[in-house]
Amino acid sequence: MTFLTLTSLRKQYGSVAALDGIDLSVTAGSRTAIVGPSGCGKTTLLRLVAGFDAPDEGGIVFAGQQLADARSQVPAHKRGIGIVAQDGCLFPHLTIRQNIGFGLEAEASVKNARIAQLMDMVGLDPAMLARKPDQLSGGQQQRVALARALARKPRLMLLDEPFSALDTGLRAATRKAVTDVLTAAGITTLLVTHDQGEALAFADQVAVMRAGKFAQVGSPREVYSRPVDVATAAFLGEAIVLPAEVADGRAQSPLGVLPVDDIAYRGKAEIMLRPEQITVAQNGGDGVFATVAEINFCGPISDVRITLGDAFTFRLDIPSRETLSAGDRVTIGVAGAAHLFR
Amino acid sequence: MTSTTETRITIAPRPRLPAASSWTLTIAVVVALLALLPLGFVLWATVVTGWETALQLIFRSRVGDLLVNTVLLVVLTIPICAVLGVSLAWLTERSDLPGARFWSWLCVTPLAVPAFVHSYAWIGLWPGFNGLPAGVAISVVAYFPFLYLPLSAAFRLLDPALEDQAASLGLAPFAVFRRVVLPQLRLALCGGALLVGLHLLAEYGLFAMIRFDTFTTAIIDQFQSTYNGVAAYMLALVLVLCCFVLLGLEASLRGRSRYARLGPGVARRPKIARLGKWKYVALLLPAVTAAFALGVPVLTLSRWLIAGGAGVWRLDEVGLALWQTLAICLIGGLATTAAAVPIAWLSVRRPTRASRFLEGCYYLASSMPGVVVALALVTITVRAMLPLYQSVATIVLAYVVMFLPRALVSLRASIAQVPVEIEQAAASLGRSPGNALLATTIRLAAPGAAAGVALSSLGIMNELTASQMLAPNGTRTLAMAFWALTGEIDYAGAAPYAVLMVAFSLPLTFLLHHQSKKIAGR
Numbered sequence A: 001m002t003f004l005t006l007t008s009l010r011k012q013y014g015s016v017a018a019l020d021g022i023d024l025s026v027t028a029g030s031r032t033a034i035v036g037p038s039g040c041g042k043t044t045l046l047r048l049v050a051g052f053d054a055p056d057e058g059g060i061v062f063a064g065q066q067l068a069d070a071r072s073q074v075p076a077h078k079r080g081i082g083i084v085a086q087d088g089c090l091f092p093h094l095t096i097r098q099n100i101g102f103g104l105e106a107e108a109s110v111k112n113a114r115i116a117q118l119m120d121m122v123g124l125d126p127a128m129l130a131r132k133p134d135q136l137s138g139g140q141q142q143r144v145a146l147a148r149a150l151a152r153k154p155r156l157m158l159l160d161e162p163f164s165a166l167d168t169g170l171r172a173a174t175r176k177a178v179t180d181v182l183t184a185a186g187i188t189t190l191l192v193t194h195d196q197g198e199a200l201a202f203a204d205q206v207a208v209m210r211a212g213k214f215a216q217v218g219s220p221r222e223v224y225s226r227p228v229d230v231a232t233a234a235f236l237g238e239a240i241v242l243p244a245e246v247a248d249g250r251a252q253s254p255l256g257v258l259p260v261d262d263i264a265y266r267g268k269a270e271i272m273l274r275p276e277q278i279t280v281a282q283n284g285g286d287g288v289f290a291t292v293a294e295i296n297f298c299g300p301i302s303d304v305r306i307t308l309g310d311a312f313t314f315r316l317d318i319p320s321r322e323t324l325s326a327g328d329r330v331t332i333g334v335a336g337a338a339h340l341f342r
Numbered sequence B: 001m002t003s004t005t006e007t008r009i010t011i012a013p014r015p016r017l018p019a020a021s022s023w024t025l026t027i028a029v030v031v032a033l034l035a036l037l038p039l040g041f042v043l044w045a046t047v048v049t050g051w052e053t054a055l056q057l058i059f060r061s062r063v064g065d066l067l068v069n070t071v072l073l074v075v076l077t078i079p080i081c082a083v084l085g086v087s088l089a090w091l092t093e094r095s096d097l098p099g100a101r102f103w104s105w106l107c108v109t110p111l112a113v114p115a116f117v118h119s120y121a122w123i124g125l126w127p128g129f130n131g132l133p134a135g136v137a138i139s140v141v142a143y144f145p146f147l148y149l150p151l152s153a154a155f156r157l158l159d160p161a162l163e164d165q166a167a168s169l170g171l172a173p174f175a176v177f178r179r180v181v182l183p184q185l186r187l188a189l190c191g192g193a194l195l196v197g198l199h200l201l202a203e204y205g206l207f208a209m210i211r212f213d214t215f216t217t218a219i220i221d222q223f224q225s226t227y228n229g230v231a232a233y234m235l236a237l238v239l240v241l242c243c244f245v246l247l248g249l250e251a252s253l254r255g256r257s258r259y260a261r262l263g264p265g266v267a268r269r270p271k272i273a274r275l276g277k278w279k280y281v282a283l284l285l286p287a288v289t290a291a292f293a294l295g296v297p298v299l300t301l302s303r304w305l306i307a308g309g310a311g312v313w314r315l316d317e318v319g320l321a322l323w324q325t326l327a328i329c330l331i332g333g334l335a336t337t338a339a340a341v342p343i344a345w346l347s348v349r350r351p352t353r354a355s356r357f358l359e360g361c362y363y364l365a366s367s368m369p370g371v372v373v374a375l376a377l378v379t380i381t382v383r384a385m386l387p388l389y390q391s392v393a394t395i396v397l398a399y400v401v402m403f404l405p406r407a408l409v410s411l412r413a414s415i416a417q418v419p420v421e422i423e424q425a426a427a428s429l430g431r432s433p434g435n436a437l438l439a440t441t442i443r444l445a446a447p448g449a450a451a452g453v454a455l456s457s458l459g460i461m462n463e464l465t466a467s468q469m470l471a472p473n474g475t476r477t478l479a480m481a482f483w484a485l486t487g488e489i490d491y492a493g494a495a496p497y498a499v500l501m502v503a504f505s506l507p508l509t510f511l512l513h514h515q516s517k518k519i520a521g522r
């Protein structure tokens, strides 16, 4: 069932088209991640959905209600959509208790019980309730912001890079905690991030955004393995792009003859492999011969540049090993099918 | 400023003060002692009077009447000013009011008109208007800019993301204003309200002109007619206590901290509210305010100027008053700024508990009404240092006490912008510490010092109470001449003096407005 539908949303700031025709549908209870480089319009999109700004064109339908079209829009406070901003955006003049209870209308005892429950849900110590936001760490502020947004039991939750202020370790932990809370509450979620790993790990549906448009929308696997173009492929992770001659589902490429995921296409094309499909063997095995042109040791992995004949070079991260050094001959093997860009 | 940083300062082993700081500290302490002279005097006078006489003089119906007048005046004027200030600041900063910039300037301009000229203008139009209603109405138009200025700066600094966030939590626009915007304006509201309150307690000319009795007018009457010293001292004591009540109220309402923005980056530009069809209704507020606060003075002044013709411009007298005013403004402004340099430097470069305490002393001293300062200095000089009675030195000291914080604010901001490394570099090139300070920081902070001189001069130019009581024989500033002429009911003759005061205050007022914008970063 479609829960949120965006149709050809446009938003112009002066000469910059922040959003340039966005279409998206989100099913109830799902998690959607919007990923894209800085400045591509992610925050603008969330602000339109939350009702902080009005679109220039296009419409937003949420749970069967028209929230915005070119002429009118439902104000933010009547939408019932929760939002956690990039920096938490806690009210600096209120305590944590008052922040979380801000949108709650109930008598004190009910309110306090609910606040305690929310604190527990986001994994914070109730002793913090009396503090002011500036006495909390960045990660704790994010959790309070989440609790505050959850307090009103919103049907849709918007998360704008909520983890970007956190360090790597805390980031994964907080993301896990937030995902669990949202799943348990069955809240439909829209997450904005510029971290592709985060998007792929978090979502059921990933929308890759570029310059105000969605380049591709699909499941994490689909956008990762079958990106629509080279730029999308590169944005979502390391990609090895090869020129090839394709016919009958097979590609003649510098890495030999490879199966491709498109049996209908015939002719010249570019194909893509992900690094995990490639094996580098030092003593024989199946595959194509190549030379290690350069090797950079970076701890558990090494960054190697591999030359095939004298025509083609590519970079690759492989697990570090003692014995490999520049100038060595290796055999390159490929597992699975290559992806074909049409 | 959190309490943790304070404790850290006391726990850390204190480095020995370099020579420059110890000298600066000594001067700052001496200035603080001088500034606290009036307050000390009032306490001393009370003690000398003895309990019995003091109680007799304080608990009488006259004091009760004055107290009722004062309380009513403060309790009515401040809320009206606050509502007017918030509404005007919101309209000019956060709505698409046509000509918002223009109105914002007009909202500050009333400060260029001395309070007693406001009241002269009103009774010029409505001669029968007096008592409490007149006092409140004229005070509102004369003093609301003290609230408008900090409030409009605070509106510019608000982070609109908080308002968006509150809306997403289900609050309707008015609730957002009440629960998110207003609390963040609290600091500006409290500071501005305190300033208005202190002016209400200290003002003489405005209320004397409309025959509304306050402690200040009563003290001056006492002083001029019978010179009943003890009774005047006891009225001054009650007045000082009123000031302390205001200061205490403000300190307890202000709360603990300023609300800094959390999180990285710069706040978005605030959203501008669309007034739509309300636009023209909304225009009424600044228009009516400007009509009363500026239109009335302009109207009365031009009426008297036309009625008086060329005859009122007696160039010898007006010229002499102008020359004397400019001279005393310049001397007073320079002295005030010079007196503020040590504490300004200390509070930026060596912020310690002692420097914060000293700063508090200056603010406390300057919140004493001019009449108390003058009464104290008159009595002290007459009794102990007669040659200094009605000397330039004494009146300049009064101005320093009253206007030092104005210079301090400007100086501090500009000293903070000079990197301390420059000062250290000068010292490493062989300058003595004091010399290094003069050659670098003071030189580079000159624009701030100039602003300090200008702002304290603005205060001096429009000061009437203390000037009247302390001015050397034969001195007649613009304010004094204006006051003397209106006392003789020569309203036409007084007009040129008022026009000159306004003309010289205008650029300084705009400087004030500009500075408050710069502090807000726009």
Ligand SMILES: Nc1ncnc2c1ncn2[C@@H]1O[C@H](COP(=O)(O)OP(=O)(O)OP(=O)(O)O)[C@@H](O)[C@H]1O
Pocket (backbone or CB within 6 Å): A013, A014, A016, A017, A018, A037, A038, A039, A040, A041, A042, A043, A044, A045, A194
């Ligand atoms: N209020 C505004 N006025 C003018 N331009 C704006 C405004 N807000 C956003 N933009 C522009 O719109 C574009 C999209 O901005 P947006 O904030 O949506 O980016 P983003 O994808 O969230 O970036 P980031 O990952 O850095 O947060 C940018 O080019 C930005 O400069």
Ligand SMILES: [Mg+2]
Pocket (backbone or CB within 6 Å): A042, A043, A044, A086
């Ligand atoms: Mg953003």
